[in-house]
Amino acid sequence: MRDFAFGQYYPTGSVVHRLDPRVKIILSLFYLVIIFFVVSYVTYLIVALFLLFVVLISKIPVLSVLKSVKAVIFLLVFTAVLNIFFYKEGKVIAEWGIIVITAQGIDFAVKMILRLSLLVMGSSILMFTSTPTEITDGMEYLMAPLKFVRFPVHDVAIIMSIALRFIPTLMEETDKIIMAQKARGAAFDCGKFTERVKAVVPILIPLFASSFRRAEELALALDTRCYDATPKRTRMKKLKAGWKDFIAVIIVAALGTVILLDKYYFLSFDRMIENALGWNLWGA
Amino acid sequence: MSIVIENLSFTYGKKTPYKKQALKNVSFTVNEGDFLGIIGHTGSGKSTLIQHINGLIKLEEGKIKVFDIDLSQKKPDLKLLRRKVGMVFQYPEYQLFDETVEKDVAFGPKNLKMSDEEIKQSVKEAIELVGLDYESIKDKSPFEISGGQKRRVAIAGVIAMKPKVLILDEPTAGLDPKGKEEILELILKLKESSAHTVIMIGHDIDELSRYVKRLIVLNDGQLVYDAKPAKLFENREKLEEMGLDVPIAYKLKCALSEKGVKMGEVANDDDFVREYLKIYKEKKN
Ligand SMILES: Nc1ncnc2c1ncn2[C@@H]1O[C@H](COP(=O)(O)OP(=O)(O)OP(=O)(O)O)[C@@H](O)[C@H]1O
Numbered sequence: 001m002r003d004f005a006f007g008q009y010y011p012t013g014s015v016v017h018r019l020d021p022r023v024k025i026i027l028s029l030f031y032l033v034i035i036f037f038v039v040s041y042v043t044y045l046i047v048a049l050f051l052l053f054v055v056l057i058s059k060i061p062v063l064s065v066l067k068s069v070k071a072v073i074f075l076l077v078f079t080a081v082l083n084i085f086f087y088k089e090g091k092v093i094a095e096w097g098i099i100v101i102t103a104q105g106i107d108f109a110v111k112m113i114l115r116l117s118l119l120v121m122g123s124s125i126l127m128f129t130s131t132p133t134e135i136t137d138g139m140e141y142l143m144a145p146l147k148f149v150r151f152p153v154h155d156v157a158i159i160m161s162i163a164l165r166f167i168p169t170l171m172e173e174t175d176k177i178i179m180a181q182k183a184r185g186a187a188f189d190c191g192k193f194t195e196r197v198k199a200v201v202p203i204l205i206p207l208f209a210s211s212f213r214r215a216e217e218l219a220l221a222l223d224t225r226c227y228d229a230t231p232k233r234t235r236m237k238k239l240k241a242g243w244k245d246f247i248a249v250i251i252v253a254a255l256g257t258v259i260l261l262d263k264y265y266f267l268s269f270d271r272m273i274e275n276a277l278g279w280n281l282w283g284a
Numbered sequence: 285m286s287i288v289i290e291n292l293s294f295t296y297g298k299k300t301p302y303k304k305q306a307l308k309n310v311s312f313t314v315n316e317g318d319f320l321g322i323i324g325h326t327g328s329g330k331s332t333l334i335q336h337i338n339g340l341i342k343l344e345e346g347k348i349k350v351f352d353i354d355l356s357q358k359k360p361d362l363k364l365l366r367r368k369v370g371m372v373f374q375y376p377e378y379q380l381f382d383e384t385v386e387k388d389v390a391f392g393p394k395n396l397k398m399s400d401e402e403i404k405q406s407v408k409e410a411i412e413l414v415g416l417d418y419e420s421i422k423d424k425s426p427f428e429i430s431g432g433q434k435r436r437v438a439i440a441g442v443i444a445m446k447p448k449v450l451i452l453d454e455p456t457a458g459l460d461p462k463g464k465e466e467i468l469e470l471i472l473k474l475k476e477s478s479a480h481t482v483i484m485i486g487h488d489i490d491e492l493s494r495y496v497k498r499l500i501v502l503n504d505g506q507l508v509y510d511a512k513p514a515k516l517f518e519n520r521e522k523l524e525e526m527g528l529d530v531p532i533a534y535k536l537k538c539a540l541s542e543k544g545v546k547m548g549e550v551a552n553d554d555d556f557v558r559e560y561l562k563i564y565k566e567k568k569n
């Protein structure tokens with residue numbers, strides 16, 4: 001399997017890996033939401049330290065977590081630049097014609113970069129520490145209440161797990177096809193934009209063809225073994241939440257409390273520090 | 285010498301928990317006109333090795349020189365390399381993509397920027413060379429022809445680039461005995477008519493020893509033997525330890541020698557018959 005930082009299971013057998021996937025999913029979702037309540041640099045630092053802590057105990061290399069940001073780096077830089085240039089309010093730092101850069105604009109852009117990178121890194125930890133099967137199993141449990149509104153939870157879960165199962169296979173297949181076409185002199189990494197788009201055709205078509213072939217084979221294999229998703233099925237692996245899950249919940253809840261206190265009770269730690277030091281950064 | 289490989293090592297997924305050393309210190313040379321077979325247990329690194337020769341895997345450790353192209357240099361001329369070395373992958377029919385057979389076969393030559401005249405010519409030649417009827421098949425979709433035909437078309441796609449060296453990764457995988465035979469005969473024909481140096485990976489030792497003049501054995505990423513077939517099989521026990529078989533003809537020779545009948549070198553059926561007739565005639569006299 002090739003270098004693919006985002007969404008690649010990284011087995012180390014750590015405590016984080018052994019957490020109940022349901023708990024991990026809920027905590028990750030909670031984390032994704034709570035990140036939007038972070039208002040001060042101090043709390044960003046606290047969140048970053050929290051992430052570092054999780055990464056260290058999960059024994060995933062820090063670098064591969066950082067690398068997961070690479071996928072969205074363009075988005076980050078693009079929006080940050082837009083924000084810096086078009087945020088008009090506040091204390092002006094520099095000005096060229098219509099372009100005005102304000103302290104608030106920079107503040108906003110930096111915070112957005114921090115927020116998005118912490119978001120991506122946080123969710124990548126879930127993917128690094130849980131197998132696709134664990135994630136779908138967890139999701140199936142969490143979506144169980146939807147059964148009452150006749151939502152086909154189990155079918156969706158099986159579809160998801162099959163899809164996840166085939167991602168690495170398809171990636172391998174893509175690699176092979178790319179190699180085969182390269183051997184036939186195809187150049188994917190040079191030429192004009194239109195040429196590059198055209199160069200994708202010799203990869204996509206064989207890839208589609210093989211996906212359909214695989215889907216058909218799999219469907220036949222399921223049918224011949226009388227697979228039926230509707231009756232009550234038992235599970236091979238029962239999920240069980242234990243002490244370590246409880247501790248994980250407490251730790252994340254503590255993080256959430258700090259973030260919310262900062263926003264609603266202390267009204268930003270940054271302001272407190274600025275006031276204490278008597279700085280005036282924002283030109284009130 | 286067409287291909288020189290020195291101390292080639294390669295590791296997949298370096299710096300990940302999935303890391304796997306696929307090649308360890310492999311060295312050998314291929315001369316012009318060689319018909320070389322590569323065997324080894326599944327996962328022994330055969331595909332990884334030949335993908336290096338075509339510059340499809342970036343050289344990490346060791347040296348590779350193909351004709352005058354030095355792959356250890358910073359920016360080797362990969363286009364030239366791929367013109368000289370044609371590579372047929374395992375299940376090559378899965379790489380077909382174009383609307384018609386003719387266009388698909390022309391994909392390689394087009395990438396090499398041959399002239400239109402030349403492309404048309406070499407496509408026609410290649411399709412005929414692999415034993416298909418050009419006129420009747422050229423406008424068919426590569427998805428509507430039979431499996432064996434697909435494989436021929438895929439091979440034609442490589443032949444049309446007029447490579448000097450032809451590398452095939454298990455060209456007979458998944459075919460019936462007749463299809464296998466036909467593809468092997470085709471390879472032999474190609475060796476005589478267009479590409480003069482052929483490297484072929486195979487699983488079936490009976491099949492390989494019938495055609496190749498030299499065999500390389502890979503085991504767990506290491507090159508353990510490089511010999512002509514009849515000599516190689518003298519290491520029968522070692523080969524069997526590596527999960528490899530020897531041809532039936534050689535097994536017969538061993539069985540006979542246990543009964544006191546000594547034969548000369550035997551690598552395949554033809555050798556066996558020849559040696560047997562020799563003994564038979566001696567007896568008669
Ligand atoms: N893209 C890849 N990423 C990681 N590991 C790989 C990759 N391709 C091959 N490997 C590993 O490298 C080793 C050698 O693989 P290779 O494909 O060269 O073997 P092979 O001799 O061609 O096997 P087979 O007879 O099954 O085709 C195997 O252990 C395989 O798991």
Ligand SMILES: [Mg+2]
Pocket residue numbers: 330331332374453
């Ligand atoms: Mg292989």
